[in-house]
Amino acid sequence: MGTSEFPYKETIKEFNGDLVTLMISLIFVLLAAMLKFWYIMDIGVKGIALVILIALLVRPLSVFVSMLNSKFRANEKIFISFIGPRGVVPASIATYFAIKLDELGIPGGQTIVGLVFLTVIITVLLTGSMSKRVAQMLGVIPMEILIIGGGKVGRILAERFDKRGENVSVIDISEEECNKCTELGIRTVQGNVADIDTLKKAGIENAKYAVITTKKDDTNLLFCQIAKARFGFKGDQLVARVNNMENLKAFWDLGIRAMSPTMTTAVMMDNMIGRNHLFSMCEVGGGGNIMEIKVTNPKVVGKAIREINFPEKSLMVMVRRGSESIIAHNSLKLEYNDIVTVIGESGTAKNVSDILFR
Numbered sequence: 001m002g003t004s005e006f007p008y009k010e011t012i013k014e015f016n017g018d019l020v021t022l023m024i025s026l027i028f029v030l031l032a033a034m035l036k037f038w039y040i041m042d043i044g045v046k047g048i049a050l051v052i053l054i055a056l057l058v059r060p061l062s063v064f065v066s067m068l069n070s071k072f073r074a075n076e077k078i079f080i081s082f083i084g085p086r087g088v089v090p091a092s093i094a095t096y097f098a099i100k101l102d103e104l105g106i107p108g109g110q111t112i113v114g115l116v117f118l119t120v121i122i123t124v125l126l127t128g129s130m131s132k133r134v135a136q137m138l139g140v141i142p143m144e145i146l147i148i149g150g151g152k153v154g155r156i157l158a159e160r161f162d163k164r165g166e167n168v169s170v171i172d173i174s175e176e177e178c179n180k181c182t183e184l185g186i187r188t189v190q191g192n193v194a195d196i197d198t199l200k201k202a203g204i205e206n207a208k209y210a211v212i213t214t215k216k217d218d219t220n221l222l223f224c225q226i227a228k229a230r231f232g233f234k235g236d237q238l239v240a241r242v243n244n245m246e247n248l249k250a251f252w253d254l255g256i257r258a259m260s261p262t263m264t265t266a267v268m269m270d271n272m273i274g275r276n277h278l279f280s281m282c283e284v285g286g287g288g289n290i291m292e293i294k295v296t297n298p299k300v301v302g303k304a305i306r307e308i309n310f311p312e313k314s315l316m317v318m319v320r321r322g323s324e325s326i327i328a329h330n331s332l333k334l335e336y337n338d339i340v341t342v343i344g345e346s347g348t349a350k351n352v353s354d355i356l357f358r
Contacts, residue, residue, distance in 0.1 A: 024088055031091050032117075039114030051119045055126070059084055073354055075138040082134055083127050090116050139296070139357060145169075146207040148193050148223050149214035150177035153241065157211060158186045164291075169202045193223045196230065204231055212240040217247045224256050292320075293353045295338040300356055306330035311351045314344030 040047070060081035067077055094116035098109030145161050147154045150172035158181060161168045170181045170188045181188040191198030193214075204210070210227055212220040220240050227233040235255025242248050242258045251258035295301060300308055305316060305328060316328040318341040326332060328340070334356075342352045 027088050027092065031088075031095050034095055035113060035117055036110070039110045040118050043111065043114050043118060047115055047118050048122070050115065051122050054119060055123055073140075076140050079135055079138050079140045083131050091120060144203060144207045144209075146171070146202055146204055146210045148172075148210065148212040148220070149241075150174070150181045150188060151213065151215065154211075154213040155181055155184065155186075157213065159184055162186060167203075169207075171198060171202050193219060194226065196226075199226070199231070209237050209239065212238065214241070215243055217243050221247070221250060221254075224251065224254060228254065291342050291344075291353060293340050293342060293356045295334050295336060295340060295356050297356055298336075300334055301336045302333055304331050304333050308334075308355065310355065311344070311348045314342055314348040314352050316340055316342050316352070 060078065063077055063081040063084065067080075072080070094112050098113045101107075101109035101112075144167045147158050147161075147168065147170045150158075150170045154170060154172070154177075158168045158170050162185065168186055170178070170186055171191060171193055172178050172181070172188070173190065173192055175190055178188045178190045187202075189198060189202040191201070193199065204227070210223070210233060212223055214220055220242070224233075224238050224240060227238060228235075236257060238256045240251055240256050240258040242251055242260045245260045245262055248258055248260055248263075310316070319326045319328050319332060319334070320339040320341075321335060334340070340356065344352065
């Protein structure tokens with residue numbers, strides 16, 4: 001059904017999700033009804049110590065071994081270890097084995113059930129209460145970016161953000177444009193940007209930035225007003241495409257970062273005349289990236305740029321330290337919370353980020 005096209009597919013998918021949630025909840029209720037409180041009490045402090053050992057040693061060890069050749073950073077592997085699912089499957093298997101052991105008259109079934117449920121309870125409580133804080137400490141929370149308009153500009157942006165590792169959602173009223181975004185693996189919501197429910201479904205409440213790329217300035221301006229008034233967005237969190245240069249002032253008056261493709265093209269072409277070297281430095285091509293990265297890795301703080309082993313085909317061009325902007329040079333020593341600007345081919349800028357940011 002997932003690979004087929006038929007009427008009311010989204011409604012059926014939502015119903016399927018609700019049904020799965022209902023059935024899992026029912027299984028937990030049934031399994032919990034079979035659990036005797038003394039199963040857990042008999043385990044005592046030793047059981048709690050074993051659960052802590054599982055959570056802090058066994059689980060991380062299994063994650064690191066299974067992801068040995070992956071591209072995930074150590075911080076990301078630690079976070080996966082922390083939030084890894086522990087729930088209905090082990091509880092079901094443990095209950096099944098406990099019943100079979102009791103039927104065979106072999107002791108220990110109740111201990112297995114108690115230990116599994118104790119593990120589920122403790123780890124779920126820890127994950128539910130601390131996952132966001134742990135993610136912030138480890139620096140593994142990608143930016144939530146909402147793109148309004150799934151046309152050519154919106155799709156290119158969404159693809160670039162996705163390759164950077166950000167969480168991207170696209171809203172477009174056209175089913176055709178939504179399908180094109182979906183084919184790229186981008187989360188897409190079809191609907192009107194003036195509809196609050198559509199915006200919430202796309203995740204606007206968690207979005208850090210919104211980029212507005214439609215060809216209609218009135219739609220772009222309307223969304224910016226809704227984002228600011230209803231969802232508390234600030235001007236620097238909104239980046240808007242303005243198709244008619246005469247409308248730029250309306251966006252600027254709202255404090256929104258807006259640009260006109262016509263004006264930008266003219267400026268870039270102006271730079272190509274007599275300023276060839278400047279233009280070639282700024283142009284990174286379709287597969288390139290320009291990133292701003294905050295220096296937080298203690299291993300590079302205090303080191304000169306020449307002492308840091310940056311990947312090939314990447315270039316650090318600027319360091320912003322407080323209100324001061326410094327041209328990057330080999331002998332410049334990086335300080336904590338410096339903001340560095342890096343130009344590089346696709347993937348290299350991300351590698352530089354991994355070196356500087358922890």
